[in-house]
Structure formats: structure tokens, C-alpha cells
Amino acid sequence: MEFPSFSVEGRGALVTGASKGIGRHVALTLANAGADVVVSGRDETELAEVVALIRALGREATAIPAELADAEAVKRLGAEALAACPRLDILVNNAGISVPEPALDQSLDAWDRTLAVNLRAPFLLSQLCARHMKDLGGGKIINIGSQSGEVGLKDHAAYCASKGGLHNLTRALAVEWGPDNINVNCVAPTVILTPMGQMAWGDPVKAQGMLDQIPLGRFGVENDVSSAVLFLASPAGDLVHGQILAVDGGFTAR
């Protein structure tokens, strides 16, 4: 009899936005489950800390700093990650930014940066990694979307547009790359109390307004998201494909 396996032993992963928050926890979770991990972000001190923690778990780790708003830097990151970890078959497109402001006041710069980091960078990295995964016989691409990719949120026009785009990009790539055994899925969290979550929802009045719309009545922690990512990255999630897995306490179930 076969039972589910949540091991990623012998696999290689690239996690963007791994210097802090959700990405950092995802990188450590994948390492704890057996993967070697390439971590990216911009804060080199924080990345060095994550590398040390992964090595303490007995896995190989490489830090590659990159500015994901810059398309050429994204391509460089992809090439360097594949050189550092030739068996890379898990990509977690986690890095993201949010610049909350009323749509009428949204600057062109904030719009362009949000779309570049949250949508263009995941596409470019997926393209680079999928070519490599195809040669390896398959792989797993996991995008970190948001409940904001499914519904509209006040003061989040660019963010909602970027995450909605990422959700449907997930489905489009799943259709195209399924025959190459490349699983493409997305995890869509509610508010998670990371630096970004604190920035956007730290105000108690605002927080209560959001909490009132979450049937489970709580915000998430990093582990809630990492659990879903590990499921999708592992053999246990092999037949889950092109899906947006909500980790939102029921926010989008209403």
C-alpha cells in the first residue's frame, strides 16, 4: 500500500523573497524536508542568515541577491541559480510587494514596480526554470498569490491586478507545461503577519475590519503557507495542477 510522501529529498529549489517573511520560512521548510535551496532577495545580511540555517539542517544553500524589478537581473538570477544547483526542479515565486494607496493617487512608478516584481519576474523565472525542468523530466512551480488575486481590495489596485494576473498565469502555464510533467500551482494566503502583513494590516482598526471577514477569525503565520507549499512541492501534490490553493481562513469561501 502506498502512503503520501511529503519528502523533497534529493531535490533542488529556488525560493525568491527568501530573506524574510513567508519566503524565508518556505526555504527552511523545503530544506527541512530534504531539498538543497537557492535563496534570493535583496538584503544580503538576511540571506546569509538563511543560508547558515539551511546548512545547519544539513542541506546545501546558495544566496543570490537580485532586484526583481529589473528584468535583466531576474534573468541573471535564473541563470546563476541553475548553475549553482543543476538539479533545480522546484521554483517558488514568492517575492512580492504591496504599495497600498487609493487608485486615484497610484503613481505610475508604484504600478510598474508592483507588476514587474509580482508578475513579470515570476513569468521570466518560470520560463527559464521550465526549460531546465523539461530536460530533468519534470518539476514544480509554485507561485505565491493572494486572496487579493480573487477579490478586489480597497487601496490595492496594482497589487490586486498583479495577483489576479499571477493566478491566471498559473493556469495558463499549467495547461502549456503539464505535458512536460511540470506542475504549476499557486498558494493564495490571507493576511500573514510578516513585515508586509504588519505594514498593510498593522493598524488595529483596519485589522479588525479584515478579521471580521475571515470565518476562522485569525490572520495566518508563515507555517500556514509553508505547509501548503511543501504539499505542492512534494510527491503528495503530484496530481494537483493549475490550482489556486487558498490559505485564507475562508475569506474567499463567502
Ligand SMILES: NC(=O)c1ccc[n+]([C@@H]2O[C@H](COP(=O)([O-])OP(=O)(O)OC[C@H]3O[C@@H](n4cnc5c(N)ncnc54)[C@H](OP(=O)(O)O)[C@@H]3O)[C@@H](O)[C@H]2O)c1
Ligand atoms: N503577508 C501577507 O499578508 C501576504 C498575504 C497574501 C500574499 N502575500 C504574498 O506572499 C509573498 C511574501 O510576502 P511576505 O509577507 O513574506 O513579504 P515581506 O515580509 O515583505 O518579504 C518580501 C520578500 O520579497 C523580497 N522582495 C521584495 N521586493 C523585491 C524586489 N524588488 N527584488 C527582489 N526581492 C524583493 C524581499 O527581499 P528584501 O527584503 O531582501 O528586499 C523579501 O524577502 C508576497 O508575494 C506577498 O504578496 C503576503
